[in-house]
Each structure stands twice: as structure tokens, then as C-alpha cells.
Amino acid sequence: MGAMRARRPPGRHRRGEAGAEGQRATYREVIAIREFRALWYGQGLSLLGDQLAQVALAVLVYHRTQSALATAAVYALTYLPSIVGGPLLAGLADRFARRGVMLACDLIRFALVAAMALPFMPFWALCALVFLVVLLSAxxxxxxxxLLPEVLDGDTYVIGSALQNMTNQAAQMLGFAAGGAMIATMGPYRALALDAATFLGSALILASGVRRRPAPRPGDGSKPSMWTMTRAGARLVFGTRNLRTLVLFAWLCGFYVLPEGIAAPYADRLAAGGPLSAPVITGLLMAAMPTGTVIGAFLFSRFVTPARRLRLMGWLAVLSCAPLIVTALRPPLAVVLGAWVLSGIGGAYQLAANAAFVQAVPAGRRAQAFGIVHSGLMAVQGAGILVGGYAAERLGPEPVVALSGVAGVICAAVLALLWTESRGDRAARMSAEAPA
Structure with a gap:
């Protein structure tokens, strides 16, 4: 298999070939596709800038206001626009050419973040700019x-998604680890200016590396309003049991992301009488799940066949939550880190859920569908972190993390059963429709 693919000229991709008959695509094959490289490089560049900007913004707001509440409120602004704007604005990518939408968003965000980097910008204007920047991310x-399923198909789509997922997690780890040191050196305003430059760089990469495609058109040639498209997208996403189950699989992350939101108070408990300080342990805890996600995405996409990924999806979803239950025993730091890494590995099931979702949604309505799912994703993560923080103040972080694991396992088990039934129904329909 590898030798046959090696003879293909770089940059060419025969759609639908990878993944046929259970074949696995290779990372080399996917990276050889020029348009994917442009999407991938642009993503990595802007993600690094965003992580740096998050740290810079927190430092800047606290320095100006000396208020923990104001700092937290500005951080909350990074969730709210995605929840509100996702269902409404995501449909723009189904109405207009998707490459053009991405270029316009990058250029506008470049201007907005450049304005945030001006030292004389008042606090209220800074909050407004943050809201608009995050709103355009939808x-x-x-x-x-x-656009990614138009660039990649079959198993190459899963491999490309895995690469983007690993890039996302690696950018988080690198950005949070290096952000503080860079801001201490260059200051928050220069860090925001650097983030603005990453949006400009992303736009240049997309303009040069992604070819123009016409805008998707509705089947009847009409141009519905944004509200109409939002309602139609909601009916599409939640209208069938198969798609509802896949969406709920995606939203299951609210349970296993919750521990990251209370990593700081958990670190205070673990640091008591130990050799490591609470800030160091906080960083280790917050890096544990992204590390597991990178490992899981690589193993799941590289060594598991496409058909087997769908069969393992429910079990991995359970694995994403089950290790958290061990925190009820108040284990030492090494065990907690191991459990959180294992939880991140289980999160690799999202690759299979994402691929199945793409196949089930019509190409002309994918942007709206993804926008609705992403909006819910932000909502469940934000709500989970808020509920977890409230409960941790009263019960302590260990039982809250364990309860989150228990609730997640129960929900994952139910979804696994629904998914198994759904796949069985599809197989039965295909057998009934097959010619004798």
C-alpha cells in the first residue's frame, strides 16, 4: 500500500481513494496536498498568536483594572460570541465562497487586534474589540x-483532521508555556501586535495556497436569510437520530474538559507539603489532557482502520471520562496526571465522530451545521467550567472531578448504545435495499 502511494506525484490527490476497503491514508500523503498545507499552516500560525494573546490580554486587563472580576469577565467574552454568533454567522460560509469568507475574517481580525495593541485604547473599547474578534472566529x-472535506476525502480527511487536532493541542501547550516568558520580555502590547501579524500571515497563506471555489448554492437557487438558514441548520443537525447522536458525542467534551477549569484549586491541594509549587502543578495539570489528545489522535488515525474507528468510538468516549473517577480516592500527582493523559487519549473518538458527521451532512450546508455544533461545544465547555468551579468551592476539586467522570461515563455509555443501534439500522437498510 505504501509503495503504491509513493509513486503518486506530490500534491495530487484522487478523491475517494484513501479509505476505500478499509485502507488507511498516511500523513505523508495528506501533507503532500498543497491546499491542506495552506489550511494547516494558517491554522497553526493563528493558534500560536491566539494563545499568546490570551495571556497578554489577561495581564493587560489585570494591570489596568487590578480587578480579578474584570479579568474573568474579559475571559468570558472569549466564549460568549461563539455561542451567540456560531449559529447565525456560520451560514455565511454556505452563502459566500468559503475561501473569501476566511480571507475577509482574517483581514478584519488583523485590523481589530492591531487596534487592541494601541496603548491608549480605553477598557470598554478593548472589551468590544475582543468580542468582535472572537465573533468573527465563528x-x-x-x-x-x-472546506476541508472539499480538499480531503475518505481517510485522508480523518488524517488531516488528526493533524489539525494535534496542531491545536500543541499550540495550546506551547502558547501557554512560552506566553508568560514572552510577555515578560516584550510586554502585552507588543504581544497583541504579534497576534495581529499572525492573522495577516494566515490571510497571505490562504490567498496563495487555497484555490478559489464558487459559493455553495441552495438546490432551488434561492438566497435564504440568515435566520432561515439557522433554523434549517438546526433542523438538519437535530432532525435525525444519527446526527443527534454524533452531535452529542462532540458535546460530551463538557465533562472531561471541566477538570481543566478547576486545575488551579486542585493544584493547591496537591502542592500541600510537596516539592512542586502550585503554579507548576497547575501548568502540568492543564497540559496533561492536551498531551493525551495529541497521543490519542496520532495512534487512532495512524494505526486504526476507518471501519474499526467507528466501532471503537463509543468505547473511547467512555475512556475519555472514566479515568477521572480515580480522583475520588485523592491520589498523588503522578496518578492524577496519568489519569488526565489517559482521558485525553480517549478523546480521540472525536475524530471518528467528526468524519461520520461530515459524511452525513450535505456539502452545501456543512458550514451552518458545523457552526451550530461549535456553538454548542463552546456552551457546554463554558457551562461545565462554571458549574465545576461553583461546586469545587463547596465540595473540593477532587469529588467534583470524580462526579464529572461518573456523569460522563453514564452519558457516553448511553450514546454508545444509541450509536450501535443506529449503525445496525443502517446496515439492515442497506442489506434490504441490496439487489438479490
Whole structure:
């Protein structure tokens, strides 16, 4: 298999070939596709800038206001626009050319973040700019998610998604680890200016590396309003049991992301009488799940066949939550880190859920569907972190993390059963429709 693919000229891709008959695509094959490289490089560049900007923004707001509440409120602004704007603005990538939507969002965000980097910008204006920058991430992310299946097909799509997932997690680890040191050296305003430059760089990469495609058109040639498209997208996503189950699989992350939101108070407990300080342990805890996600995405996409990924999806979803239950025993740091890494590995099931979702949604409506799912994703993560923080103040972090694991396992088990039934029904229909 590898020798046959090696003879293909770089940059060419025969759609639908990878993944046929259970074949696995290779990372080399996917990276050889020029358009994917442009999407991938642009994503990595802007993600690094965003992580740096998050740290810079927190430092800047606290320095100006000396208020923990104001700092937390600005951080909350990074969730709210995606929840509100996702369902409404994501449909723009189904109305207009997706490459053009991405370029427009990048250029506008470049201007907005450049304005944030001005030292004389008042606090209220800074909050407004943050809101607008994050709001524009909804149509950009929806356009990129809808464009990726047009660039990659079959198993190459899963491999490409895995690469993007690993890039996302690696950028988080690197950005949070290096952000503080860089801001201490260059200051928050220069860090925001650097983030603005990453949006400009992303736009240049997309303009040069992604070819123009016409805008998706509705089957009847009409141009429905944004509200109409939002309602139609909601009916599409939640209208069938198969798609509802896949969406709920995606939203299951609210359970296993919750521990990251209370990593700081958990680290205070673990640091008591130990050799490591609470800030160091906080960083280790927050890096544990992204590390597991990178490992899981690589193993799941590289060594598991496409058909087997769908069969393992429910079991891995259970694995994403089950290790968290061990925290009820108040184990030492090494055990907690191991459990959180294992939880991140289980999160690799999202690759299979994402691929199945793409196949089930019509190409012309993918952006709207992805926007609705992404909006819910932000909502469940934000709500989970808020509920977890509230409960941790009263019960302590260990039982809250364990309860989150228990609830997640129960929900994952139910979804696994629904998914098994759904796959069985599809197989039965295909057998009945097959010619004798």
C-alpha cells in the first residue's frame, strides 16, 4: 500500500481513494496536498498568536483594572460570541465562497487586534474589540471546517483532521508555556501586535495556497436569510437520530474538559507539603489532557482502520471520562496526571465522530451545521467550567472531578448504545435495499 502511494506525484490527490476497503491514508500523503498545507499552516500560525494573546490580554486587563472580576469577565467574552454568533454567522460560509469568507475574517481580525495593541485604547473599547474578534472566529472556523472535506476525502480527511487536532493541542501547550516568558520580555502590547501579524500571515497563506471555489448554492437557487438558514441548520443537525447522536458525542467534551477549569484549586491541594509549587502543578495539570489528545489522535488515525474507528468510538468516549473517577480516592500527582493523559487519549473518538458527521451532512450546508455544533461545544465547555468551579468551592476539586467522570461515563455509555443501534439500522437498510 505504501509503495503504491509513493509513486503518486506530490500534491495530487484522487478523491475517494484513501479509505476505500478499509485502507488507511498516511500523513505523508495528506501533507503532500498543497491546499491542506495552506489550511494547516494558517491554522497553526493563528493558534500560536491566539494563545499568546490570551495571556497578554489577561495581564493587560489585570494591570489596568487590578480587578480579578474584570479579568474573568474579559475571559468570558472569549466564549460568549461563539455561542451567540456560531449559529447565525456560520451560514455565511454556505452563502459566500468559503475561501473569501476566511480571507475577509482574517483581514478584519488583523485590523481589530492591531487596534487592541494601541496603548491608549480605553477598557470598554478593548472589551468590544475582543468580542468582535472572537465573533468573527465563528464564520472563519465554519468555512475552514466545510472546506476541508472539499480538499480531503475518505481517510485522508480523518488524517488531516488528526493533524489539525494535534496542531491545536500543541499550540495550546506551547502558547501557554512560552506566553508568560514572552510577555515578560516584550510586554502585552507588543504581544497583541504579534497576534495581529499572525492573522495577516494566515490571510497571505490562504490567498496563495487555497484555490478559489464558487459559493455553495441552495438546490432551488434561492438566497435564504440568515435566520432561515439557522433554523434549517438546526433542523438538519437535530432532525435525525444519527446526527443527534454524533452531535452529542462532540458535546460530551463538557465533562472531561471541566477538570481543566478547576486545575488551579486542585493544584493547591496537591502542592500541600510537596516539592512542586502550585503554579507548576497547575501548568502540568492543564497540559496533561492536551498531551493525551495529541497521543490519542496520532495512534487512532495512524494505526486504526476507518471501519474499526467507528466501532471503537463509543468505547473511547467512555475512556475519555472514566479515568477521572480515580480522583475520588485523592491520589498523588503522578496518578492524577496519568489519569488526565489517559482521558485525553480517549478523546480521540472525536475524530471518528467528526468524519461520520461530515459524511452525513450535505456539502452545501456543512458550514451552518458545523457552526451550530461549535456553538454548542463552546456552551457546554463554558457551562461545565462554571458549574465545576461553583461546586469545587463547596465540595473540593477532587469529588467534583470524580462526579464529572461518573456523569460522563453514564452519558457516553448511553450514546454508545444509541450509536450501535443506529449503525445496525443502517446496515439492515442497506442489506434490504441490496439487489438479490
Amino acid at each position: 464564520p472563519f472556523s465554519a468555512a475552514r471546517a466545510a
